[in-house]
Amino acid sequence: MTLERKVANVFQLDDENWMKHSNPWSVWTRYSVLPFIVLAFWSRTWIGWWCLIPGLASLFWMFLNPIFFNRPASTRNWASKSVLGERVYLNRDKIDIPDIHKTPLFSLLNLISSVGMLLAIWAIVYYSVWGAVLGVSLAYIGKSWYLDRMVWLYESMKNNNAEYKSWDY
Incomplete structure (x- = not known):
């Protein structure tokens, strides 16, 4: 099971x-989630423990979203294709992806995004x-570039698999 599939299970993505x-x-x-989380916890000096309400609401939105x-009415747009590409990528343990997409770039982009998150957390504290x-x-x-690569992956794979092709409408 891929790490991405485990994350999808947490978000109940059937x-x-x-x-x-x-x-x-x-x-x-x-x-919108990350800026709201940063702002919510930054506000602890202004509103004290009440900052937990917008902070937890932002986290709740992250899981509900x-x-x-x-x-969607159509999946023929960048945003939809990026999500469908993520779905293709997490399924790579069952349906092989082209060699050009078997690159450490995806891990690097996730690392950049993670470093950004850690820096944002540090910035909140200090x-x-x-x-x-x-x-x-x-x-x-990091996340936007990763999603752009997911669009490319989806476009590369959708005509080679009937299920993937059915997502294109």
């Missing part, structure tokens, strides 16, 4: 929920505006 998550609204609104929206901006930026650059 066939129907994957299609809900491929809704562009799901993808784009999910980008993939299943909150309906299936009230570093520049650390927060840099951390969130790194997290989003």
Whole structure:
């Protein structure tokens, strides 16, 4: 079982929920989570322990978001294809992906995103505006580039597999 499949299981991404998550609204609104978490916990000096309410609400939104929206009217857009590509990638232990996609780039991009997250957490603890901006930026650059590679993977695979092709509408 791939790590990505384990993460998908945490978010309860079955066939129907994957299609809900491929809704562009799901993808784009999910980008709101990290800044809201940073802001929520940053606000602890202004509102004390009350900062847990927006912080936990942001975390709740992160888990609810993939299943909150309906299936998209069309999956022929960048955001939908990025999610479908993630689904293809997590399924690589069952359906082989082309050699060009078997690269350490995906791991590197996830590492960049993770470093950004850690930097953002550090910035929250030490009230570093520049650390927060840099951390969130790194997290989003890594994630966005990763998602772009997932679009490429999906486009490479959709015509070679009937199930993948059925997601294209």
